[in-house]
Structure formats: C-alpha cells, structure tokens
Amino acid sequence: MSAPSIPICYATPSAGMHPSHTLAVKLRAIAASGFKLTEIAFPDLEAYAAQQYPGYRKLDNLGRGDLECLCAVADEIRALFSEFEGYMDVKKREEGFDRAHAWFRVLGVGSSDDPSSSSDLEIIARDLRQLADEAAAQDPPIRLAYEMWAWGVHVNTWEGTWEVCKRVNRPNFGLCLDTFQICARAYADPTTPSGCLPSASDTLSTSLQTLAKTVPPSKIFYLQISDGSGKISPDALLRTAEEQGIPPLYAWSNAWRPLPYMDEVAKANDGYGGYLPVLDVVEAVLNTGWRGPWSYEVFYEEDMAREDTGVPRKWTDAARAVHELILKKLQRRGF
DSSP: OOOOOOOEEEEEOOTTOOTTSOHHHHHHHHHHTTOSEEEEOHHHHHHHHHHHSTTOOOOOTTSOSOHHHHHHHHTTOOBOOOSOSOOOSHHHHHHHHHHHHHHGGGBOEEOOOOTTSOOOHHHHHHHHHHHHHHHHTSSSOOOEEEEOOTTOSSOOSHHHHHHHHHHHOOTTEEEEEEHHHHHHHHTBOTTSTTSBOTTHHHHHHHHHHHHHHHSOGGGEEEEEEOOOBOOSOHHHHHHHHHHHTSOHHHHHHHHEEOOTTHHHHHOOSSOOOBOSOHHHHHHHHHTTTOOOOEEEOOEEHHHHTSSOTTHHHHHHHHHHHHHHHHHHHHHHTTO
16 A cells, blocks of 8 residues: 555644744745645734734634734634533523634634533534534635544543534534544553553554544544653643643643654754654544545644744754654555
C-alpha cells in the first residue's frame, strides 16, 4: 500500500506565545515551510483584528463587538468554539446561541468544560443539532467539527463525541479527532511519576481498535496531531494547574504539547520529552478509510514564550519534517 496522500495544515498556536509572534509572523513562517493550509486560533484572529482596526472591540458572550471587523480579517477561517452545549439554564443557552450566530463564519466546536452544563447526552445533542441546522442554513453552508477535550466535564473521550455525533445525526456535523486529546484520556497521566495510566497500552489499544471499526470516515472532518511532553514534573504540573485554577490535563495541554518525533527532527540538546503513542492513533484513524486533512497543532510554552521571531519558523519547518517522518513510519507499517 502506498503512503496516503494527505492535505496538511499547521495550526497557529496562541497559548503561551510571546507577543512578538504575531499572526503575520506565524503565517509567513507557515507559508515559507510549504504549508498550503492553516488553522487559525481564535485569540490570534482577535489579536490581528485589533492590530488592523484600532479600537477594535472583542466579542462578548452574546457576540456583541466589532463582528464585521473580525469577519473581514477572518475570511472563511473558523476558530474553535467551546462551552456551548448542554445547558438547562435558559439564559446560558440563549447566550450560547447568540454567540454562535455572531461566530458562524469563524466556528468550530469543542466539548464543554463548564460543570454547570448538563451531563444528559440528549440535551447536549439537542443543542448541537440546532447549531448544526443553523450552520447548514448559512451561505455558504458550514460544517461543524466536534472535538473532545480531555478535561471536558461530560464529553472527554472520542467515544463520547461519537455518541453525541450519532445523536445529532446531521450531515454537516462530524468529528475532529486529536492525537493528544485521545492519548491524554486513554493513555497518559502526567500527574504520576510514570506519566501513564495503569495498563495504558492495553486501554489505548482497545480504544483504537474500536475507533478503526466504528467511526465512518465520512464523519471524521479532520485530524489534529501533537504529542505530550514528560519534561514537567507531576508536582510542578499540579502546582501550575492549581495556580491557574484549571484541571491538570488542561494545564498540560496549554504548555507541554510538542510535535511527535520533535527530538528526532530538531536534534535538540535537552529534548522535548514527547512520549505519547501518536502514530498508533494516526494508524487507527487511517484504518477507518479516512484520508482528510491533518493539522499539526502544538503548544510548547518553554520555547514559544521566547522573544524570538524565528521560533514560529523553527516549529513550522519541524512540522514539515515530522509529517514526512510520519509518512515513512506509516509505510513501514504497511500503508
């Protein structure tokens, strides 16, 4: 079997980035590294809008703000959207839809991490079904990619997002699968010395076998690829999470997500510490028959927080090299 022909893009990381790493700098680096597509994070989009339009007012929870300015710089780029589904509180639900109407042209969907939202999958699916219907009515129609966050309060596994997706049952509603998020829930535990859950390999293997046999390729809209670093100690991660008031997996995600095989392609002196079985996840997704776009999404604050405008190009070049390395490894596995 020949190596899969994959459209690839690079996501513009925003968490932990130094202010000198502007959207323009990142996009130039992405283009110079040979990427034809990019996934732009919403904070990057708003920061760029503020640069282009002095006095720009960010959108609030009701979608009020300088929407046209944002759309002017966004074009058709969609940003991630979270904390939407599953609210019983009428006011919160109405706010979610008001915000969604404002963001339709820049929309993606992440599972909610708000404890006040409902755990009832029917209620979650109800809200997302309405959102999908309204997205489909846009001109042009919009597809919504639903992504699990490992720290989500109710939906935090690929199995959970797939269950919601089946209940939503709309052609424009599918999944964004993420190697980090899948491994962070089924394989890793960065709060322990080993960095792994008990029986991690068996647990992940069983989950991935099910994924390969269960999810139709037409319902996978794209795949995000990143690794997780073991360089931060469990104690330091727990302190960081407590200081920021967020779950440890969220803190880990924000600052310790290098590219897979980064140590091989970057030849770093001290290494990046990636240890997740990313290739196993990629293989399982490809075994569904899917051949859609891959997005390389990384958040590595130790490096990206430096005041050095060369950092974005370093990472985009590394992503290209990583992509070629992954394809070679897949060929050796029979693809």
